[in-house]
Every structure is written in structure tokens, then in C-alpha cells.
Amino acid sequence: MPLTFAPPSNDKAELETGSAFTPRFDEKGLVTAVVTDAHDGALLMVAHMNAEALALTIETGIAHYYSRSRNRLWKKGESSGNVQTVREIRTDCDQDAVWLKVSVAGHDATCHTGRRSCFYRTVGIEGGKAAVSIDDDHRNFDPADIYGQG
Amino acid sequence: MPLTFAPPSNDKAELETGSAFTPRFDEKGLVTAVVTDAHDGALLMVAHMNAEALALTIETGIAHYYSRSRNRLWKKGESSGNVQTVREIRTDCDQDAVWLKVSVAGHDATCHTGRRSCFYRTVGIEGGKAAVSIDDDHRNFDPADIYGQG
Numbered sequence: 001m002p003l004t005f006a007p008p009s010n011d012k013a014e015l016e017t018g019s020a021f022t023p024r025f026d027e028k029g030l031v032t033a034v035v036t037d038a039h040d041g042a043l044l045m046v047a048h049m050n051a052e053a054l055a056l057t058i059e060t061g062i063a064h065y066y067s068r069s070r071n072r073l074w075k076k077g078e079s080s081g082n083v084q085t086v087r088e089i090r091t092d093c094d095q096d097a098v099w100l101k102v103s104v105a106g107h108d109a110t111c112h113t114g115r116r117s118c119f120y121r122t123v124g125i126e127g128g129k130a131a132v133s134i135d136d137d138h139r140n141f142d143p144a145d146i147y148g149q150g
Numbered sequence: 151m152p153l154t155f156a157p158p159s160n161d162k163a164e165l166e167t168g169s170a171f172t173p174r175f176d177e178k179g180l181v182t183a184v185v186t187d188a189h190d191g192a193l194l195m196v197a198h199m200n201a202e203a204l205a206l207t208i209e210t211g212i213a214h215y216y217s218r219s220r221n222r223l224w225k226k227g228e229s230s231g232n233v234q235t236v237r238e239i240r241t242d243c244d245q246d247a248v249w250l251k252v253s254v255a256g257h258d259a260t261c262h263t264g265r266r267s268c269f270y271r272t273v274g275i276e277g278g279k280a281a282v283s284i285d286d287d288h289r290n291f292d293p294a295d296i297y298g299q300g
Contacts, residue, residue, distance in 0.1 A: 005280055016263060021273050021280035032196055034184050041191040046182055046247040058275060091282060092268035093261055097196040099269050111243055113166060118242035119249050123171050125208060130155055130171035132241060 003055040008095060016093050023054060024096040030066060031096055035110070038087035038101040044110040045118045047076075049098065061086050063100055080146045081106035107140040112147070114139035153205040158245060166243050173204060174246040180216060181246055185260070188237035188251040194260040195268045197226075199248065211236050213252055230296045231256035257290040262297070264289035 008022040009015050015022070023031050030048040037044055049057065053064040053073055063084035067074040077083035084102035091098050104110060111118040120136040158172040159165050165172070173181050180198040187194055199207065203214040203223055213234035217224040227233035234252035241248050254260060261268040270286040 003275065003280055017284070019276070019281055019283070021282045032182055034193060034196060036193065043184060043186065043249055046184060046242060055280075058273065058280065089273040090269040091271055091273050092196060093263055093270070094268075095282075098273065099193055113243055118244075118247075119240040120243070121241055123208065123239040123241050123248065125153065126169070130153055130205075130208065131169055132171045132245075133169070134167070 002052075003059055005051055005054070015095055021091065022095060023051075023091070023098070024094060025051065026096070030068075031098055033063075033065060034097065034099045035063070035084065036099065036101055038103050042117055043119055044102070044104070044116070054098070057086060057100070058089065063102055076110075077104075077106060080109070080112075080141065082109050084110075109140035112143060114141045114143050114146075116140055152202075153209055155201055155204070165245055171241065172245060173201075173241070173248070174244060175201065176246070180218075181248055183213075183215060184247065184249045185213070185234065186249070186251055188253050192267055193269055194252070194254070194266070204248070207236060207250070208239065213250055226260075227254075227256060230259070230262075230291065232259050234260075259290035262293060264291045264293050264296075266290055 006020055006022050008024045025031055029050045033047045033049050035045045047065040048068060050066040053066045056064040063076045063086055065074045065076060083105045086100050086102050088101040089098055109116050115136055121132040121134050123132055156170055156172050158174045175181055179200045183197045183199050185195045197215040198218060200216040203216045206214040213226045213236055215224045215226060233255045236250050236252050238251040239248055259266050265286055271282040271284050273282055
């Protein structure tokens with residue numbers, strides 16, 4: 001029987017200190033997932049999980065998400081081979097976010113652009129405007145090779 | 151004049167490699183903010199920002215969020231003194247999330263429970279059910295002292 005989740009308690013103390021994991025899915029049925037590298041703590045990506053993705057992740061130890069752009073369950077690395085083995089799952093005080101510490105297989109790349117992390121840019125102000133600057137441009141794979149030429 | 155953000159491009163390449171920071175606010179006008187400690191990289195919290203909070207954060211260097219429970223701008227630490235000075239802001243490939251590396255003042259605590267991080271619990275399966283286990287129960291402050299007895 002697949003893992004299911006009980007509805008969250010209305011009692012804040014129960015949510016914060018009880019022993020049940022009762023994720024607070026939003027109105028779309030999603031929680032936020034923050035993904036870091038279990039080896040060095042680098043932030044790799046932020047994604048979303050529905051109950052099915054979360055249950056599969058806990059049960060299999062392989063990270064599954066819900067793709068909001070494709071509206072479907074998404075086993076990370078299914079195309080690229082950059083599968084994530086989950087070393088630890090944590091949740092926050094109000095149980096609406098999870099933190100996955102993972103080991104990345106394949107090219108050790110998490111971003112679809114081929115970079116190790118999706119967070120390859122810094123944010124600042126340039127000439128009075130909000131600007132980004134790429135400070136990690138190393139590609140661990142060529143997206144055209146993996147995903148085709150679109 | 152407060153910092154404003156241009157609407158995101160429909161061109162994926164522009165969004166991923168252009169020089170403009172054009173955050174992709176969701177239908178509620180929010181982006182996800184992941185907050186880590188600039189000193190040791192620990193994940194402290196996950197929150198949300200509207201355009202006002204994001205602009206204030208970039209302009210002042212002090213972290214501001216949008217509180218979904220209180221429906222208002224939220225200067226982190228306004229009650230507790232645990233103000234966050236922002237050392238770096240990053241964004242991800244599709245610009246719908248930001249990563250803040252911060253230094254925490256006050257009690258060096260980010261969670262309203264008094265703990266350093268909101269992610270004080272691990273997630274697993276106990277007796278066939280989804281369960282959480284507290285593995286950081288140290289309180290840097292007593293919430294009753296800071297927020298009152300509710």
C-alpha cells in the first residue's frame with residue numbers, strides 16, 4: 001500500500017512538535033522542496049512535490065517531483081540520468097516545505113542547462129535596474145545532447 | 151524611486167542567460183525564497199517574497215518577506231531582533247526562486263520556535279506511517295519571552 005499522509009492538525013503545537021509527518025500541501029496540492037548536495041551542502045534546485053511524489057521519494061529513496069510546467073509526476077534524471085539518491089529528508093516548523101539532501105548520479109548536474117546547480121546567477125542592481133550575473137557557466141553536460149535540439 | 155521588475159520574457163534563452171532580473175512571480179505575486187546562513191551554508195528557512203519585499207531586500211540589504219499567514223510585508227526579525235543581513239542573492243534558471251545567503255543578528259535563531267533553523271526535524275517512516283523526528287531541540291531564545299504567551 002502506498003504511503004499516505006494524514007491531514008495536518010489545526011493545533012500548531014502538534015504540527016511543530018508532534019511525531020506525525022502531515023505535510024501542508026497548498027491549494028494545488030504541492031509542497032516546496034529544497035534540494036542540496038549531501039556531500040557539500042550546495043543548493044542545487046527548488047521544486048515542488050505533490051503527495052504522490054513525496055510518498056515515492058520517501059519509499060524509494062529516489063527523488064520524485066511534480067512538474068508544474070508538464071503537469072505530471074517527474075522522476076528527476078529520467079531523461080538526463082542525473083538521478084538523485086536521497087540521503088536525508090527534513091521538514092520545517094509548519095510542514096509546508098521539505099529539504100532533501102541528495103547524491104546526484106550521471107553528470108553530477110541538476111540544472112537542465114547542464115550546470116551543477118540551477119542557482120548559477122547572482123542578483124544585484126546595474127544602472128538602476130535589477131540585474132543578474134552568471135558566475136557559474138561550467139556545463140557538466142550539453143543539453144542538446146541530452147534533450148535534443150528542441 | 152523604488153526598484154521595479156520588468157515582466158519576464160517569454161523567450162526561455164533570455165530568461166536563462168539574459169542580464170535582466172525578471173522574477174517570475176506566481177499568480178499570487180510571490181516567488182520562493184530559500185535562506186541559508188552565509189557563514190556555514192545551513193538551511194535556515196523557506197519563505198515567500200512579493201515584488202515589494204524583493205525590492206526592499208535588494209535595496210536595503212536586509213531580508214524582507216511576504217507573510218502569507220498575516221497577508222503583509224514582513225521584515226524578518228522585527229519582533230525577535232533576528233534580523234537577516236543579506237550577503238548574496240542568487241536566482242535559479244527560470245527565475246521563480248531566489249536564494250539568500252544571510253547573517254543572522256540577535257539570537258542567531260531563524261525559527262519562531264527559537265531554534266536556529268526551521269528545519270529541525272527529519273522525515274521517515276515509523277510503523278508504516280510518515281513520521282518526523284526532532285534532532286535539533288536547542289532553543290536560542292524562548293518564544294514566550296519574545297512573542298508573549300499568545
